[in-house]
Structures are given as C-alpha cells and as structure tokens.
Amino acid sequence: MNGLDGTEKRGIKELGAEKLVGWDEVEQGVVINSFEGDATGVANVHAENRNYSDFNSYTATVASWRVIKPVYNRDYCIDCQNCWVWCPDSSIISRDKQMLGIDYDHCKGCQVCSEVCPTNPKSLLMFLEATENDEALAGWPEKKEKEK
C-alpha cells in the first residue's frame, strides 16, 4: 500500500498471540533491545532501513482494533503534514516532505487525521474496515461549497 521496500518486518505479529508468561515466570530486571546490533544514529534512519529486533512493537500489529479506517486520496492532498504531526500511532508515512500513505498495521482508526485534514474535500476520510480502498476512492465526495 505505502510503496516502501524493506518493510517486511512491519506488523507481522498479532499482539498478544504469542505464549504469555505468568507473573512468577517473568525475570526480575529485563533488558529488551529494540534493535539488532548497533543502533547508533537511529534518529537519522528511515523505518524501512532500521534493523528492528523481534521485541520492537514495530513488528507487532493492532490492526484488529479498527472498526473504521482512514483512506487516503492523493488527488486532493496538499502535503501539509497535519495528519503526520497529530497521528497518535505514528501511522502516517511521510518521506521527503511528501505524504505517502497510511500504515494499516499500526493505525487504530481514531479519525484524528481525518479531522485535522484542511483540504476541501478532505484527502483523508473514514470508511468501514470492510470497504475496499478502490471502492472508497471511486465514491469520494465532491468539493463542498462554502455556506454563505
């Protein structure tokens, strides 16, 4: 969907699907590494080029939380990045000042992105989870005239 290579690790596991350990089996004092190997300068590396370990929640998904999902329409987007700055789930993918798409593995469908979208008509709208993206894009609403 997002046109990025190297994201095979993203959201491959359902959260909570693995065997849970009991409270008396958890070790006292645990260190969890977010990355395999050296993680120096990770702030300057795009997500798709990072060497995430299996313990990073990037490799997990919360997609099953969603009832409605945002659909992104490139035609009306002005790349203002409002959705990027206010997305609580780091699910708006922006590269080189351009909005690329939505990370459906981590999006919880809270609708904040659609609310803060300033374009007319909005370039992010919410649809039922079962709706196909193509179907949603085909029925995109027309530009609304301002009420005088």
Added chain:
Amino acid sequence: MAITSIKNLKEFSTNNDRFEGAHLLCPGCAHSMIVRELMNCTDDNLVIATNTGCLEVSTAVYPYTSWDTSWIHIGFENAATAAAGAEAMYKARKRKGTLKDPNAPVKFVAFGGDGSTYDIGFQWLSGAVERGHDFTYVCLDNENYANTGGQRSSATPIGSTTSTAQAGSHSYGKKEKKKDMVAIMAAHGAPYVAQLAPNKWKIMAKGFQKALETEGPCFINTVSACTTEWKFDPKDTIHITDLATDSLMFPIYEIIDGKELNILYRPKNIITVEEYLNAQGRYRHLFKPENRHVIEKIQKDVDEKWELLQRREEARV
C-alpha cells in the same frame, strides 16, 4: 546539540519517528502525540525514564517495547530520580573517561502522568529539581489517574466527576481546585518551566527544544486530552485541546529562571469556559440548574488567572 528544523510542518515531517506504533494507548490519545513530538525535536541520543501510568504500561507490554531509544521502566514516583541518577552517572563516567563515545550528545528526559507528578512523585521531582540535575521533566496532564479507572488526582479541576469524586444528588464532583504545578516548579527556581499544548505544535516543539537545550532541570506541563475519562469522541482530541487553550483553561506560557514570564499564545477569540465544559461528558452534570454556580466559579477563576499571568508578564518580576 543537533536540533531539527521546526520552521514549518513540512520540514518537521522529515524526521524519523523514534516512537513506534502498536503501543496500547487508546485510539486518539494525546500522550503519544506529545511523546512523538518531543522525540522528533532532536536528533540527539535520548535517555528516557517514565513513571508508571498510561504511557508506561501501554508502551512496554512484555515482550514488546515501542521506544527506539534508551528507556527506563521505573516505579510510580521515580522517573525524575531515575533520569537524575542516569545523568549523574553519565557525568561521572565522562569525567573518568570510561564512556564509549564521550562526544555523543545525550539528553535526559523523564515522562510522568499528572498522578505521578502532582501527587505521588512530587517529592522525588522536587528533590531532583532542587539538586539541579540536567534533565527535562514532561508531565502529561490528563487530570486524573486514567490508567487505573479515572480516580481524582490533585490535577483534577473543580467540578469534574471522577470515579472517586462522583457527581450525584449530593455532590457536583471534585470540590477542590487544581494544584498550580507550573507555579510550584517555577518557585524551585528551575531555569525553564512551561505549560504547553499539542494543538499548537510549533509552540510546543519550540518549548521542548528550549528545555532540552537549557542546562539544568526543566519542567513542562502538557495538556493531554483523555478520550476515555474526559468522555469525548476519540476524533475530537485536537478540537478539545483547541477549546482548552482558547477558553484559557490551559493558558500556554513559560517562566524563565522562576521570574520572567512569557505568554506564548493569546487566543484571537477567547471563548467561554462553558463551551469547553459542554464538549466533555465529565462536566455534563454542571449544566443542571443547581450546579450552575460551579461554572460561574470556574469562569471567575480562569479570568483571575489570566489577569495574573498578564500582569506578571508586564511586570517582569
């Protein structure tokens, strides 16, 4: 320090998130907006400690972590202490020359909810600030103990209903005023103290950068709208925060060195607190005729506070 550009949102958006998705915060929670923004403000290495609260339990669900940086999971009250201890050790090891990369820039940050900042961790925070460690404490103020079911904290404003201060036939909810934490921290003489809100992203990013740059203990109180306990729709998080800042329930200002106060945001149209209260379920009972006097009281308090802030800004003392 490697500051990232916050000239406009487009440039800001070229940053790479160091806070990953698939944490378990509620949809529309403002906590993660604030945390993401702080981590995007700088390219430096961050050492973060977090008090127990929504943020901690949701971002470190064993065996997962959502943090792409050094992060310490600590008890309910200890984030300030943990950050202070890490900072002291960093300084000691730097002096002894035992650091792997002594020139790498490191910043120390502590996060806490309002319960762990205003109530439980108050003594520890006060101690760390008094000792003058070089760290930034960010309070994510959602005005109740949201993690355990919405009990009242000393950050809960008057008139709000919570699970331990419930509104009913004999009560209009919490009867005490909110503690003025920003003033208390400024009274410590901290070099930078501010109250910020995520809806004004640029002011908030500037404040974070200033706090990270400033040497010494800095305290930032951020407004974090809670969809679950404030009882509003998740999509309205930013809208509610707009109402909060425009009604001056949460004025945005900074205090430098405990005396120089600057108001960072003056709303063009100041709205009534009634409009802010009306948007949330936790204040619904105030609109009954017998509770109307509470709204008037809140409005009076807000007006007085705003007057005080403006006077202090003018006086520069």
